Amino acid sequence: MSRIEWYYAHGDRQAGPIPPAELKQLADGGELLPDDLVWREGMEQWVAARNVKGLFERTVTKAAETPPKAADRFDDNFQPVSPVPSTAPDLLAAPGKTALDYPRRSAARHLFDIMLDGVRAQFTPQFVDATTKIFVTCGHYCLYVAMLASFGVGLTLGIKTESLDPVLRGVLWLLALAVLQYVAGRFCVALDRLNRTTAGNVSTTVFLDSFALLNMAAGLAILLGSAVLAVRSDAYWLILSGLVLFIVCEYLAFVSLNPETLSISVAWEARAGEEAIGVLLFLLKAMLRLAPVAFGAGVVCGTLRLLYAGYEVFADGELDAAQDPALMATTWIVCFAALPFVAYVLFLLFYLLIGVIRAVLSLPAKLDVLAENKKEEEPEE
DSSP states (O other), rough: OOOOEEEETTEEEEEEEEEEHHHHHHHHTTOOOTTEEETTTSSOOOOOOOOTTSSOOOOOOHHHHHOGGGGGOOTTOOOOOOOOOOOOOOOSTTTTGGGGGGOOOOSSSSHHHHHHHHHHHSSOOHHHHHHHHHHHHHHHHHHHHHHHHHHHHHHHHHHHTTTTTTHHHHHHHHEEEEEEHHHHHHHHHHHHHHHHOOEEESSSSHHHHHHHHHHHHHHHHHHHHHHHHHHTTTTHHHHHHHHHHHHHHHHHHHHOOOGGGOOOOOOTTOOOHHHHHHHHHHHHHHHHHHHHHHHHHHHHHHHHHHHHHHHHTTTTHHHHHHHHHHHHHHHHHHHHHHHHHHHHHHHHHHHHHHHHHHHHHHHHHHHHHHHHHHHHHHHHO
């Protein structure tokens, strides 16, 4: 009999082939998790590792007291829980792909599926990571510019109006932006750590792909609509606002097409309750991932508006007309600079709610185990 070898997908990495004994060692050492995907020749599709009989220890207490049967041992004669065909042609991925690609396969390919595959091939997880770093860096340095601009505007207004109030407001804005720059920098790092240390599962990529398509369409519609509205109303700063929303929507689309950037994996056998938790966690982690990018894009946009307002103040224009745009731009910058902190707090609050939901969903199974154990402990008459 030919020796059986296994492939497995852990996180965003696919490895194999390896012998059964090595796969068992990975499971025992925690390097292979129950929700990770495994495959071997003869299986129709990838399955969660916890469905592999004998790979992980049983959780029922009585089972641990008795030696495993021959059928429960993990060896070359091992069979998965559900019977599968003897062949699975063209199932393994090409080098560099992961198990997330398999649920996307279908007999009838829609035009949008082909388009999304093309976008996914161009905007990879590496692109998503690089984009995040670029926007965080831009936001960080633009806050320096905003500090100087806000103080300069206040100082200029104070000189021209011969009043101390604008200067004091400029100093307060400078201090507020300096504090927010520190807070945003620290919490951007904390958001990345939370994203990497909290994992989730969905049973299919249908929601993720549809969410990506909707965001791509919404981003283009917002950008076009803001440009038309700016021309009609002669308020060209609306184009900057539309550009920020366009960046937010497109970034959400790229994250949805690369769920491994959110530590989201696919487990086909997930129940409805588990699927609901997976989708909710995906939305929360997408918010977590989006906050640094929105921070950078919003601060850059607000800084440009503030610089333009500063130009109007320095010019021989109407001072009253220039103060309002400067105040609006500074408020815009403050709101976006506070986004990483707000996203961090909201994620923790909602993650606690998800923990409660998980506990409620697992309660029936735990009660069944307790009832079974109690029944086995009762003395026979």
